[in-house]
Amino acid sequence: MKLIKFFFLGLLFGVVLSKAEIISWYRIQEMFRFHAFHMYGVIGSAVILGIISLQIIKRNRIINVEGNLFGFPDKESGFYRYIIGGSIFGMGWALTGSCPGPMYILFGYGYFSFGVVILSALLGTFTYGLIKKHLPH
Amino acid sequence: MLLFNLIYDPWPWYVAGPLITLTMLLIGYWGKSFGISSTMRTMCAAIGGGKFSDLFDFEWKRDIWNLVFILGAIVGGFLTSTFLANHDLIGLSQKTIHDLKLLNIEINPGLVPNNLFSWEGLFTLKGFFSMVIGGFLVGFGTRYAGGCTSGHAITGLSNFQLPSLYAVIGFFIGGLIMTHLLFPFIF
Numbered sequence: 608m609k610l611i612k613f614f615f616l617g618l619l620f621g622v623v624l625s626k627a628e629i630i631s632w633y634r635i636q637e638m639f640r641f642h643a644f645h646m647y648g649v650i651g652s653a654v655i656l657g658i659i660s661l662q663i664i665k666r667n668r669i670i671n672v673e674g675n676l677f678g679f680p681d682k683e684s685g686f687y688r689y690i691i692g693g694s695i696f697g698m699g700w701a702l703t704g705s706c707p708g709p710m711y712i713l714f715g716y717g718y719f720s721f722g723v724v725i726l727s728a729l730l731g732t733f734t735y736g737l738i739k740k741h742l743p744h
Numbered sequence: 745m746l747l748f749n750l751i752y753d754p755w756p757w758y759v760a761g762p763l764i765t766l767t768m769l770l771i772g773y774w775g776k777s778f779g780i781s782s783t784m785r786t787m788c789a790a791i792g793g794g795k796f797s798d799l800f801d802f803e804w805k806r807d808i809w810n811l812v813f814i815l816g817a818i819v820g821g822f823l824t825s826t827f828l829a830n831h832d833l834i835g836l837s838q839k840t841i842h843d844l845k846l847l848n849i850e851i852n853p854g855l856v857p858n859n860l861f862s863w864e865g866l867f868t869l870k871g872f873f874s875m876v877i878g879g880f881l882v883g884f885g886t887r888y889a890g891g892c893t894s895g896h897a898i899t900g901l902s903n904f905q906l907p908s909l910y911a912v913i914g915f916f917i918g919g920l921i922m923t924h925l926l927f928p929f930i931f
Binding site for chain 1: 755757759761764767771774777780784793796800808809812813815819822825836839840843844855874875881885886887897902908910911918923924930
């Protein structure tokens with residue numbers, strides 16, 4: 608089964624984010640108050656290692672399992688959607704203390720009230736779909 | 745004793761960061777792109793959202809891998825909570841504890857303040873803000889910005905995407921405004 612590997616990788620991801628307290632509301636507050644290095648260490652080390660690995664992968668023209676060149680698609684160019692949309696998400700990140708991944712993981716952790724957060728996020732995504740043509744991008 | 749500590753103690757950032765990079769690289773190697781907020785778009789498409797917006801009018805079945813990934817993440821959370829966690833107070837900075845106490849936010853054992861994130865909390869104004877308004881802003885904002893922490897901060901920045909840098913700057917503008925300017929009014 609081709610999909611089962613994604614299940615196990617997701618499982619590892621869920622354990623890592625739980626064990627390192629990245630899914631903690633308190634840790635996100637600590638981050639937005641610049642009181643600890645923890646979250647900056649997590650994101651910073653992930654990005655620095657990511658940059659190094661992707662450079663090595665690109666320079667060696669590594670092929671992925673589908674036989675194509677390993678690489679991630681470029682993001683659409685733009686400015687307003689990223690700053691405005693990003694700021695709206697940032698406000699939600701501070702309020703809920705979680706980005707989309709942690710919402711799911713917290714639900715599995717036993718914080719079932721995060722089911723409400725997930726449903727609200729789905730409603731938010733749906734609402735964006737309804738009004739996106741009226742927004743600056 | 746040492747073994748127990750290894751199992752139950754929280755992991756440091758230098759263990760978590762590289763494992764997140766590994767997750768991104770494996771997903772890339774498997775021909776996909778790491779991005780968790782896309783699951784919300786996929787679910788909107790799966791329940792028939794395509795009738796209401798072209799954003800949800802796509803072959804969502806090609807994105808089932810992403811739903812399988814978050815299903816694994818949910819199970820990962822469950823396994824950690826059941827077998828690998830000490831459920832103590834987390835080792836939060838004293839300054840943060842001080843600030844949160846001034847806002848009357850509970851510092852309790854576990855990962856989130858129980859007075860905000862619980863069924864009882866849902867029916868209080870601050871709990872409603874934290875769960876319902878907050879969740880809505882996450883879902884709306886991530887789709888508007890075309891991604892969240894995994895898609896923009898991790899994958900996009902690693903891949904030198906300028907739009908992702910704008911998005912991450914946006915994440916912090918919003919987070920800082922909410923934390924420093926709006927929290928005193930909500931809590």
